[in-house]
Amino acid sequence: MAKASDSKAEKNAQPAGDDDFALRSLQEALEKEKRFKPSEDQLMHFYEQMLLIRRFEEKAGQLYGLGLIGGFCHLYIGQEAVAIGLQSALDNDRDSVITGYRDHGHMLAYGIDPKVIMAELTGRAAGISKGKGGSMHMFSTEHKFYGGHGIVGAQVSLGGGLAFAHQYNEDGGLCLAYFGDGAANQGQVYETMNMAALWNLPIVFVVENNQYAMGTAVKRSSAETEFYRRGTAFRIPGMDVNGMDVLEVRQAAEIAFKHVRDGNGPVLMECNTYRYRGHSMSDPAKYRTREEVQDQREKNDPIERIKKELAAAGIDEDKLKEIDKGIRATVAEAADFAESSPEPEPGELYTDVLVGEY
Amino acid sequence: MAIELKMPALSPTMEEGTLAKWLVKEGDTVSAGDVLAEIETDKATMEFESIDEGTVGKILVAEGTEEVKVGTVIAILAGEGEDVSDIEAPAPTASSDDEVKDVEGEGKDVGREGNPLDIDKPASKPRADDPEVPEGTNMVKLTVREALRDAMAEEMRLDERVFVMGEEVAEYQGAYKVTQGLLDEFGPKRVIDTPITEYGFAGIGTGAAMGGLRPVVEFMTFNFAMQAIDHIINSAAKTNYMSGGQMRCPVVFRGPNGAASRVGAQHSQNYGPWYASVPGLIVIAPYDAQDAKGLLKSAIRSDDPVVFLENELVYGQSFEVAQLDDHVLPIGKARIMREGSDVTIVSYSIAVGVALEAAEELAEQGIDAEVIDLRTLRPLDTETILKSLAKTNRVVIAEEGWPTCSIASEVIAVCMEEGFDHLDAPVLRVCNEDVPLPYAANLEKLALIDKDRVVAACRKVTYAD
Numbered sequence: 001m002a003k004a005s006d007s008k009a010e011k012n013a014q015p016a017g018d019d020d021f022a023l024r025s026l027q028e029a030l031e032k033e034k035r036f037k038p039s040e041d042q043l044m045h046f047y048e049q050m051l052l053i054r055r056f057e058e059k060a061g062q063l064y065g066l067g068l069i070g071g072f073c074h075l076y077i078g079q080e081a082v083a084i085g086l087q088s089a090l091d092n093d094r095d096s097v098i099t100g101y102r103d104h105g106h107m108l109a110y111g112i113d114p115k116v117i118m119a120e121l122t123g124r125a126a127g128i129s130k131g132k133g134g135s136m137h138m139f140s141t142e143h144k145f146y147g148g149h150g151i152v153g154a155q156v157s158l159g160g161g162l163a164f165a166h167q168y169n170e171d172g173g174l175c176l177a178y179f180g181d182g183a184a185n186q187g188q189v190y191e192t193m194n195m196a197a198l199w200n201l202p203i204v205f206v207v208e209n210n211q212y213a214m215g216t217a218v219k220r221s222s223a224e225t226e227f228y229r230r231g232t233a234f235r236i237p238g239m240d241v242n243g244m245d246v247l248e249v250r251q252a253a254e255i256a257f258k259h260v261r262d263g264n265g266p267v268l269m270e271c272n273t274y275r276y277r278g279h280s281m282s283d284p285a286k287y288r289t290r291e292e293v294q295d296q297r298e299k300n301d302p303i304e305r306i307k308k309e310l311a312a313a314g315i316d317e318d319k320l321k322e323i324d325k326g327i328r329a330t331v332a333e334a335a336d337f338a339e340s341s342p343e344p345e346p347g348e349l350y351t352d353v354l355v356g357e358y
Numbered sequence: 359m360a361i362e363l364k365m366p367a368l369s370p371t372m373e374e375g376t377l378a379k380w381l382v383k384e385g386d387t388v389s390a391g392d393v394l395a396e397i398e399t400d401k402a403t404m405e406f407e408s409i410d411e412g413t414v415g416k417i418l419v420a421e422g423t424e425e426v427k428v429g430t431v432i433a434i435l436a437g438e439g440e441d442v443s444d445i446e447a448p449a450p451t452a453s454s455d456d457e458v459k460d461v462e463g464e465g466k467d468v469g470r471e472g473n474p475l476d477i478d479k480p481a482s483k484p485r486a487d488d489p490e491v492p493e494g495t496n497m498v499k500l501t502v503r504e505a506l507r508d509a510m511a512e513e514m515r516l517d518e519r520v521f522v523m524g525e526e527v528a529e530y531q532g533a534y535k536v537t538q539g540l541l542d543e544f545g546p547k548r549v550i551d552t553p554i555t556e557y558g559f560a561g562i563g564t565g566a567a568m569g570g571l572r573p574v575v576e577f578m579t580f581n582f583a584m585q586a587i588d589h590i591i592n593s594a595a596k597t598n599y600m601s602g603g604q605m606r607c608p609v610v611f612r613g614p615n616g617a618a619s620r621v622g623a624q625h626s627q628n629y630g631p632w633y634a635s636v637p638g639l640i641v642i643a644p645y646d647a648q649d650a651k652g653l654l655k656s657a658i659r660s661d662d663p664v665v666f667l668e669n670e671l672v673y674g675q676s677f678e679v680a681q682l683d684d685h686v687l688p689i690g691k692a693r694i695m696r697e698g699s700d701v702t703i704v705s706y707s708i709a710v711g712v713a714l715e716a717a718e719e720l721a722e723q724g725i726d727a728e729v730i731d732l733r734t735l736r737p738l739d740t741e742t743i744l745k746s747l748a749k750t751n752r753v754v755i756a757e758e759g760w761p762t763c764s765i766a767s768e769v770i771a772v773c774m775e776e777g778f779d780h781l782d783a784p785v786l787r788v789c790n791e792d793v794p795l796p797y798a799a800n801l802e803k804l805a806l807i808d809k810d811r812v813v814a815a816c817r818k819v820t821y822a823d
């Protein structure tokens with residue numbers, strides 16, 4: 001492709017020292033100004049959205065415990081700042097998002113009705129996938145949210161394809177492709193990074209490093225545990241971001257998205273975060289100590305952090321309690337809806353297998 | 359409000375467990391994340407964490423109790439400002455879930471019982487015939503290779519969203535020259551050389567289709583697509599269903615399939631049965647140039663993911679092709695290549711040529727064979743097979759591929775289930791030998807299907823010997 005060969009020529013023309021600088025330049029930009037400066041409304045909105053994810057996921061955990069949600073259910077508790085920080089910086093008219101199976105938070109970040117998400121978790125006709133996808137397989141083409149994929153790492157190549165389509169259509173959009181520290185060891189992730197860099201695709205690769213791939217700690221599975229460095233082999237600049245701070249994530253998103261939109265090709269961003277709950281609901285949690293989890297909750301919680309910001313901005317504690325109350329009511333309503341709405345009609349068994357009639 | 363703590367399900371299959379140990383006692387204050395109890399299942403001991411803040415009111419199930427059903431209220435938590443002593447314990451065994459009628463299976467069924475036998479399955483409709491070729495249409499000789507190239511070029515001219523990607527498709531002009539000339543006409547934006555990275559580019563192609571484009575992804579051969587089969591099946595075939603019909607994936611995966619010549623076991627395999635077993639895919643395996651062209655055009659226009667299986671040994675063969683502006687053939691329709699009354703030979707891809715040769719020889723022996731080219735392996739045109747069976751009462755399947763779990767197996771099952779009364783002889787299959795394909799010329803020949811074996815099977819079912 002013409003663009004690819006041009007950019008390659010440019011890169012090759014640079015002396016080696018500049019190359020190294022290019023790989024670090026985004027990180028350096030972040031270091032200069034680490035945190036996004038939100039308006040009071042924005043700050044409040046971040047708080048509300050993160051709290052909605054937290055409360056939604058707590059409720060999903062409860063419903064799972066009651067047998068209302070089946071199969072696998074991966075909760076996003078602890079990681080809220082990542083989805084909110086990044087997705088709040090998207091241009092929703094053009095940009096696309098794709099992720100793995102821990103996808104409830106990313107959908108809520110779009111403002112998708114919690115009812116249809118919860119109803120999908122309980123396998124009901126009103127669910128966003130008509131009850132046929134479940135927790136791991138949810139999509140909203142209306143919002144350019146392309147799933148919700150159950151195979152570890154597959155969403156990265158698919159995201160490469162979405163980015164390819166943005167470039168092909170010249171629509172100015174970019175693809176935000178999330179994956180975990182576990183998926184970061186899949187071969188296709190690097191196959192995709194190679195092509196994305198080669199073809200200068202508009203994509204931001206985001207490693208949500210929650211420290212454990214199921215029960216395997218990063219240091220037990222990865223020779224290079226600093227995932228943001230892993231694009232170096234493909235000349236993709238990396239960013240190392242505190243994924244527990246929504247304002248830092250948002251700031252990093254601003255820098256990364258601008259880089260991609262300016263036609264500079266892909267960015268690899270590592271968001272260091274922590275999942276409080278098990279990998280899925282059936283996780284015995286024997287691979288880490290309770291103290292470690294409790295320490296993260298107490299010292300590093302993304303919602304508590306923003307609460308402090310709000311207090312510093314002079315927001316009344318009672319107002320925050322009021323918001324929490326409202327969100328609890330929204331989530332309770334979603335749960336009621338998900339429990340009481342009907343299962344799919346039996347005839348749905350045969351629909352949506354193929355689009356055409358043959 | 360007091361919060362009922364219920365025996366949690368800790369895995370998709372857990373129905374009951376042992377309440378091994380309480381780690382809190384009545385009157386304790388707990389916050390979210392505190393471990394309340396240890397619960398044992400047959401698989402593991404798990405910690406039961408509090409989700410809410412409050413004070414432990416009453417403990418209703420003592421530690422050490424076995425076979426506690428999921429959903430049983432095991433303790434009551436008093437919320438902020440509540441007096442623990444005011445809390446009324448519910449009847450210990452009553453689970454509030456009883457009000458929802460649970461029919462069976464996981465989760466709470468709200469009362470609808472679906473018996474698959476009662477559901478109206480969408481009936482398969484009679485499929486359209488091939489469009490008529492008007493009388494006087496100019497016929498030209500084309501190789502299958504040229505026909506495939508023309509199909510792609512015509513569709514690329516009609517639809518900007520169509521592009522071709524794969525190894526060596528652009529500057530090299532195609533490893534087997536199927537994409538010859540496309541780069542010159544359409545440029546590097548639409549004819550894209552990929553690195554040797556099948557899993558990755560199959561995923562990018564699939565994602566591009568999800569993003570609204572119409573990719574034609576060429577595999578140098580389908581043997582290499584095994585590295586990419588996850589995207590073909592898990593990503594392309596299933597996403598429309600899993601999304602409740604929201605996600606489209608109009609991608610075509612194409613390339614040569616089946617045994618080539620003297621390339622050994624890893625480069626010689628027929629994947630028709632593999633892909634044809636997957637709901638959500640269309641699988642096409644044409645034989646001649648006219649079908650290759652008309653069906654590839656249909657495949658590119660289809661809104662569904664298509665696996666389009668070609669054959670290297672047929673690429674160079676020439677066939678008559680009608681010179682029409684836009685010759686599109688129906689997917690899912692078999693073609694009767696030769697009419698006959700004594701025995702039906704069902705076949706597809708390169709084996710159609712073998713079946714036609716066998717039919718010639720059988721004719722000399724006084725046996726009138728009908729030859730059916732399935733063309734599409736999924737959905738299978740069972741109607742055409744069964745109609746022919748009703749006429750000839752005998753079926754032989756000729757397939758260049760392994761016999762076990764083959765398309766032949768499937769056709770035999772269809773004949774048994776839906777055509778049993780018409781059968782005058784067992785249905786026989788003539789396939790490759792059930793071994794990895796050997797390299798040595800003599801062994802390779804022995805392993806592959808040939809005309810003589812098809813003739814012998816037809817003589818057997820017609821009781822000619």
